[in-house]
Amino acid sequence: YFVEPEQFGDEEVIITGQDAHHLVRVMRSKPGAKFIVSDGEAREALVELVEADSEQVKARILEHRATTAEAACRVTIAQSLPKGDKMELIIQKCTEIGAVSFIPFQSDRTVVQYDSKKEAKRLERWSKIAKEAAEQSHRNRVPDMKPSMSVKQLVQAMEQYDLVLLCYEDERGTQIRDVVQPYATKVASVVDKGEVLIIVGPEGGFTAQEVETFVNAGAVSVGLGRRILRAETAGMLALTCVLYETGEMG
Ligand code: SAM
Numbered sequence: 001y002f003v004e005p006e007q008f009g010d011e012e013v014i015i016t017g018q019d020a021h022h023l024v025r026v027m028r029s030k031p032g033a034k035f036i037v038s039d040g041e042a043r044e045a046l047v048e049l050v051e052a053d054s055e056q057v058k059a060r061i062l063e064h065r066a067t068t069a070e071a072a073c074r075v076t077i078a079q080s081l082p083k084g085d086k087m088e089l090i091i092q093k094c095t096e097i098g099a100v101s102f103i104p105f106q107s108d109r110t111v112v113q114y115d116s117k118k119e120a121k122r123l124e125r126w127s128k129i130a131k132e133a134a135e136q137s138h139r140n141r142v143p144d145m146k147p148s149m150s151v152k153q154l155v156q157a158m159e160q161y162d163l164v165l166l167c168y169e170d171e172r173g174t175q176i177r178d179v180v181q182p183y184a185t186k187v188a189s190v191v192d193k194g195e196v197l198i199i200v201g202p203e204g205g206f207t208a209q210e211v212e213t214f215v216n217a218g219a220v221s222v223g224l225g226r227r228i229l230r231a232e233t234a235g236m237l238a239l240t241c242v243l244y245e246t247g248e249m250g
Helices: 017-026 086-097 116-136 151-160 176-187 208-216 231-245
Strands: 012-016 034-038 044-052 056-065 074-080 101-106 163-167 195-200 220-222
Touching: 012 017, 012 044, 017 044, 017 056, 034 056, 074 086, 074 231, 086 101, 086 116, 086 231, 101 116, 101 151, 151 195, 151 208, 163 176, 163 208, 163 231, 176 220, 176 231, 195 231, 208 220
Parallel strands: 074 101, 074 195, 163 195, 163 220
Antiparallel strands: 012 056, 034 044, 044 056
């Protein structure tokens, strides 16, 4: 369960909202029940329920946990909006794997049209999926869900990252490992292992013009092997490669 940082004290935590409802009404937790809480940033603790009603749960901290489930390399997935509910699968799986943020964006061949009326609802649903996936994976923080962007806005956002990987199925020269391995060596001695952005195209792929735009702005065009992956698979694989090379699984 996640609590607001200000509700995470030294000795007790206060859980409110949907999580309090879930604990009391769904899980039927009683005083003495033990569970894990996180402040969504760096703190995590094993706690014991002291008292509860459906609006608020008070729990006593039994043990602060020093360990973190967060990867030292912070990876954001920029995904050109795929059809149907594929974005939900992408958010769920990439949260489990370890992404810290998602940027949905609109590119030339994006089939789903941007709808400002639906945007707030969609972001709310995606944030909920990210939160549930973060809880199930015992993450310390819930990934950020950024509002939809255009390619132009995404290009501007690229400057916040120290490595930008453009997943491009027609890239014949550079494969992801060619770039990520030297990057991982460079950041190996650093505790905070950088900010990486992975850009994935829609079902129809990127246009040559878009590839040029991203590359001119500093992205590195990379291949993910000889097989063409579904739009929803490419980000998961690229994320896994980055976390593997930066030592997350070693
Ligand atoms: N037609 C399939 C679909 O409907 O999902 C394939 C879509 S593929 C063109 C979608 C995106 O996944 C591409 O724009 C690219 O970002 C990424 N991608 C897929 N296979 C890739 C590969 N082998 N190397 C690099 N990127 C890849």
